[in-house]
Amino acid sequence: MLDILSQHILTQEVQSRVHLNLSSEMIEQFLIDFRTDNELIDANVFQAWLASYGMSYEVFRQQFIWNLSLNQLKDQISESQLNAYFQERKPSLDRVVLSWVAVETKDQAKNLSKKLNEGASLPNLPKPTATPNNAENPALEVSLTWEEVPEVLLDLINAAQEGDILEPAFLDDQWYVFQVEDFQPAELDEALEEELSNELFEQWLMEKVSAMNITL
Structure with a gap:
């Protein structure tokens, strides 16, 4: 039930935040970057990789766009709180x-x-x-x-x-x-920023799920 509510909330949030829209150009560039980083530029190698995961290109593309949307949503949720949250957590992160x-x-x-x-x-x-x-x-x-x-x-x-x-x-x-x-002393480097952003995003999602449970 929790997974269903979480998925419902995330879908609504992604759809309702119009500024999360990704242009076709952005998506294509992210796809190129992904294939380059993972040495999947060669078409045959890429097809073999898709087959190893039992995916068609269409399914892969849909999942890829969904993950991009979630990352943008996570960044929006956490960005304004990140520095304050880091200072709050810093004593335990040193x-x-x-x-x-x-x-x-x-x-x-x-x-x-x-x-x-x-x-x-x-x-x-x-x-x-x-x-x-x-x-x-x-x-x-x-x-x-x-x-x-x-x-x-x-x-x-x-x-x-x-x-x-x-x-x-x-x-x-x-x-x-x-x-x-x-x-x-802890420093807000890229790895820690990612970790804390994930924590903030999880907290936000749990608050949304709790609020939905109350209204059900």
């Missing part, structure tokens, strides 16, 4: 880079932490134990957004500075020693 070693016991973790605080370098430490996580590399690195950081680490990282060694933490049946390598 990233922290951690290097870490996983060990089996708390004593091993404390010993590693002590060596690091005495000036040892995490990548140069001998392997404390052969675990699945560190069998290939004794020190690994991960970049996490704040919303991805495990809850047990949040307060520790909040109080830390670059280069600090965190207290050993128990996660997923292992002990971990983390070092804070870098704090990276």
